[in-house]
Amino acid sequence: MLISIIVAMDEKGGIGIGDRLPWHLPDDxxxxxxxxxxxxxxxxxxxFESLAQPLPGRVNIVLTRDPAYTAVGDVLVxxxxxxxxxxAQRRGEREAFIGGGAAIYRQSLPLAHRLYVTLVHAQTEADVFFPQINPNNWIEQRSSHHPADRNHPFPFTTKLLRREA
Ligand SMILES: NC(=O)c1ccc[n+]([C@@H]2O[C@H](COP(=O)([O-])OP(=O)(O)OC[C@H]3O[C@@H](n4cnc5c(N)ncnc54)[C@H](OP(=O)(O)O)[C@@H]3O)[C@@H](O)[C@H]2O)c1
Incomplete structure (x- = not known):
């Protein structure tokens, strides 16, 4: 099973302010x-708790150290x-996604095979950061640029990086 991280970060590696994203980019x-x-x-x-509801069409798995934690809806803990x-592997998944936040990214980066990174071309007020990526460990597979427009205050680039074998 592939382990993939998906993250959006600004030019300083910022990914969040408090419990929310520092930007609203509908196409991302x-x-x-x-x-x-x-x-x-x-x-x-x-x-998970910052979401309005579990993300539909995906099997949401919530990580917690609280043995009594229960989440409503179709969610695994x-x-x-x-x-x-x-x-995920037992359930037949071929590519599991790690969707953050910072604590989970830190723990999963050494295990990840792929990084789906959205680079937001801005410096924001983020106070939560993605761990340092060593560029020597990763090969760019795909890159796509999105300009700023009426609905997107910042331009951004989505990249798919694969771990160097
Ligand atoms: N830009 C992006 O792409 C993106 C994506 C996602 C999130 N974010 C941002 O990231 C920030 C949240 O990150 P965060 O680090 O504060 O919180 P987080 O990683 O979302 O959640 C941390 C919690 O996960 C549980 N946990 C962590 N490691 C665990 C382990 N090994 N085993 C079991 N449970 C574990 C603990 O829950 P308990 O306390 O219940 O034990 C811990 O308090 C927000 O600002 C959010 O907006 C950004």
């Missing part, structure tokens, strides 16, 4: 939706990253 949200649709999506408890990944 569509890209996130299309990319993760039908897959297992593993999220930290804080990121796991108490370690390894257990979340094992759950």
């Amino acid at each position: 949200l569509k890209y996130f939706k299309n990319t993760t649709m039908g897959h297992h999506l593993i999220m930290g408890r804080r990121t 796991a108490h370690s990253l390894g257990k979340a990944l094992a759950q």
